[in-house]
Amino acid sequence: MNRQVIDKPYKRLWKNIKKDRYLLVLVAPVIIYYFIFNYIPMYGAIIAFKDFSPGDSILFSKWVGLKWFREFFRSVYFGRLISNTFILSGLSLIFSFPVPIIFALLLNEVKRKHLKRVVQTVSYLPHFISLVVMVGIMSNFLSPSDGIINNFLRRLGMEPINFMGEPAWFRPLYIGSGIWQSFGWNSIIYMAALTSIDPQLYEAARIDGCNRWQEMRHITIPGLMPTAIMLLILALGNLMNVGFEKIILMYSPATYNVADVISTYVYRRGILSAQYSFGAAVGLFNSIINFILLITVNKISRRYTQIGLW
Amino acid sequence: MVASKSIGSRIWDRVIEALLILISITTLYPFIYIISMSISSPDAVLAQEVWLLPKGFSLGxxxxxxxxxxxxxxxxxxxxxxxxxxxxxxxxxxxxxxxxxxxxxxxxxxxxxxxxxxxxxxxxxxxxxxxxxxxxxxxxxxxxxxxxxxxxxxxxxxxxxxxxxxxxxxxxxxxxxxxxxxxxxxxxxxxxxxxxxxxxxxxxxxxxxxxxxxxxxxxxxxxxxxxxxxxxxxxxxxxxxxxxxxxxxxxxxxxxxxxxxxxxxxxxxxxxxxxxxxxxxxxxxxxxxxxxxx
Missing domain, CATH: 1.10.3720.10 (MetI-like)
Known part of the structure; x- marks a missing residue:
């Protein structure tokens, strides 16, 4: 291979480019796309330290240091936004994370192939429903005037509840609908992990007189652990990125108290009120916290379980 | 080896199957209800009589x-x-x-x-x-x-x-x-x-x-x-x-x-x-x- 020939670096690079020119043509759109739509906005994030208003140039607008960050930290909403973000995503994680695992374990115990396939097919279905339709279904079912849930409550002689407008109901509804929509889909990856467990382990266990419960405890669950830990790291590293598209569809000023998170606030202040620099600063703050979380979680996991993203 | 299964194990099988069927029904229910509501007669919808299957029929x-x-x-x-x-x-x-x-x-x-x-x-x-x-x-x-x-x-x-x-x-x-x-x-x-x-x-x-x-x-x-x-x-x-x-x-x-x-x-x-x-x-x-x- 002539790549082994020791050359001046730029000459080698040129040789490589010539050798792989057609592969470079194939990959060029990808490189250009990420440059424009990911790397330029990363540069654009410097407006968080500038006084940028619509129509200005990013490069020439005035530097203002940490002004917008200070404004955010001092704002009356700061505490509420931070705690809402952590509570909503934390609770979501606690309640949603185990469901697909339990579901996969249950499916794994089913011996009738046909039933298993039907249940799986049904469970994936909600994943394909759009968020708009999902939240639309929820708000119609829960409508205090004509929703089926309140009809039922009325039949029981109870007062109708305005679920969507009631702050106390926001978190249960957000989390519950999330579970409904994703438990089946998220179980696929665990089902895949289950098929890769060595069947000899089960045979050996049976010879040793293990019952099904012991098999599950000592073979199946340990077999799922690496996958579960990987997904947990990913989820924890994404803690600050709550499903804000869904929140925007679900919340209203009546529920801002519990529903307003950092990313929805960025949307309202940054886009709706066109305060670009302030919005970018809050967004950047969110990303930084998120990144610190990801690194920390990965480090802890590497230390105690030897499993990590890198 | 179905025959060698204990009774307890078989009950366990049925319980799991029942549970999964229940989960499937809960998942499917909203879909069925939506379709039923959309094709029931307007009267039945207004009287809030639709619970699962359509009441009457109308494509209005x-x-x-x-x-x-x-x-x-x-x-x-x-x-x-x-x-x-x-x-x-x-x-x-x-x-x-x-x-x-x-x-x-x-x-x-x-x-x-x-x-x-x-x-x-x-x-x-x-x-x-x-x-x-x-x-x-x-x-x-x-x-x-x-x-x-x-x-x-x-x-x-x-x-x-x-x-x-x-x-x-x-x-x-x-x-x-x-x-x-x-x-x-x-x-x-x-x-x-x-x-x-x-x-x-x-x-x-x-x-x-x-x-x-x-x-x-x-x-x-x-x-x-x-x-x-x-x-x-x-x-x-x-x-x-x-x-x-x-x-x-x-x-x-x-x-x-x-x-x-x-x-x-x-x-x-x-x-x-x-x-x-x-x-x-x-x-x-x-x-x-x-x-x-x-």
Whole structure:
């Protein structure tokens, strides 16, 4: 291979480019796309330290240091936004994370192939429903005037509840609908992990007189652990990125108290009120916290379980 | 060895099966209820008599939905976004994924890192919004298909497919025969890639069909709005009356106000539900490919 020939670096690079020119043509759109739509906005994030208003140039607008960050930290909403973000995503994680695992374990115990396939097919279905339709279904079912849930409550002689407008109901509804929509889909990856467990382990266990419960405890669950830990790291590293598209569809000023998170606030202040620099600063703050979380979680996991993203 | 199973174990089997059936029913119930509500007679809907199966029969609300010009227009827009968007997505994703799957490609690792960085860092909502505006995409159809043209996740899935199911010797021998890499990709690789093309088409197409947030950000002109944004108005901003201009009778209005929401959900979701059984296994394959660790 002539790549082994020791050359001046730029000459080698040129040789490589010539050798792989057609592969470079194939990959060029990808490189250009990420440059424009990911790397330029990363540069654009410097407006968080500038006084940028619509129509200005990013490069020439005035530097203002940490002004917008200070404004955010001092704002009356700061505490509420931070705690809402952590509570909503934390609770979501606690309640949603185990469901697909339990579901996969249950499916794994089913011996009738046909039933298993039907249940799986049904469970994936909600994943394909759009968020708009999902939240639309929820708000119609829960409508205090004509929703089926309140009809039922009325039949029981109870007062109708305005679920969507009631702050106390926001978190249960957000989390519950999330579970409904994703438990089946998220179980696929665990089902895949289950098929890769060595069947000899089960045979050996049976010879040793293990019952099904012991098999599950000592073979199946340990077999799922690496996958579960990987997904947990990913989820924890994404803690600050709550499903804000869904929140925007679900919340209203009546529920801002519990529903307003950092990313929805960025949307309202940054886009709706066109305060670009302030919005970018809050967004950047969110990303930084998120990144610190990801690194920390990965480090802890590497230390105690030897499993990590890198 | 069914015969050797203990009674306890068999009871356990039945309990699990019953539980799973219960879960399936809970998952399916909303779908059945929505369809029933949309085809029941308006009287039954207004009297709140529908619980599971339709009461009476009427397609009146569908008539109203289909007579509405705006819903047709948004349907057409969504079709455009889905077809054009998916085409762009799939072509660029396949091209890039194939190049990045070739072991001898000198820039492979560098480009992979370049892409991986974007999975953990982003400029954020506001800088992206400013960029899309300054590119002149605001209020154009392209705002729905160009930002988001390539998903790093799907790119990695496609690359994994090429790496695991196409033997290295194939492109190598074609190269010796004088084929260029582009020729190899089009003539040899693509015909072997039907499963991954199917996975990519489905992943991207469902994403476009269900997308609404970019439209909210970038499309102020309602004649460009996709179906989902139109649905949002009807379902969540409580303006189904936009569907019932000219309806005089107050009773009729009230009945249809409720029913129209359900029939528009059906109209918007039916294409996905109809295609779903046929493509379901491809989806599953895609998730499995994504799960293969390097």
């Amino acid at each position: 609300s569908y008539n109203i939905v289909f007579e509405n010009q705006e819903i047709w227009r948004s349907y057409g827009n969504t079709l455009w976004y889905t077809v054009v968007g998916t085409t762009i997505n799939v072509v660029f994703t396949l091209m890039g994924a194939y190049a990045l799957s070739r072991k001898e490609f000198f820039a492979r690792d560098a480009v992979m890192i370049y892409i991986a960085i974007t999975m953990f860092f982003s400029g954020g909502l506001i800088p992206t919004f400013i960029l899309v505006n300054s590119l002149g995409l605001y209020n154009t159809r392209w705002a729905m298909v160009i930002p988001g043209a390539i998903s790093a996740w799907n790119l990695i899935i496609a690359r994994t497919y090429f790496q695991t199911s196409i033997p290295d010797s194939l492109p190598e021998s074609a190269k010796i025969d004088g084929c260029t890499d582009i020729g190899i990709f089009i003539k040899i690789i693509l015909p072997l890639s039907v499963p991954i093309v199917a996975v990519l088409i489905i992943f991207y197409a469902v994403g476009h069909w269900n997308a609404w947030f970019n439209a909210l950000l970038y499309l102020s002109d309602s004649s460009l709005h996709p179906l989902q944004l139109f649905l949002r108005k009807i379902l969540l901003m409580n303006s189904p009356d936009m569907l019932q201009e000219g309806m005089e009778d107050a009773f009729e209005r009230l009945a249809y106000t409720i029913q129209l929401k359900y029939s528009s959900i059906v109209v918007a979701t039916l294409p996905i539900i109809c295609v779903y059984p046929f493509v379901q296994k491809h989806f599953v394959k895609g998730v499995m490919l994504g799960a293969i660790k390097e």
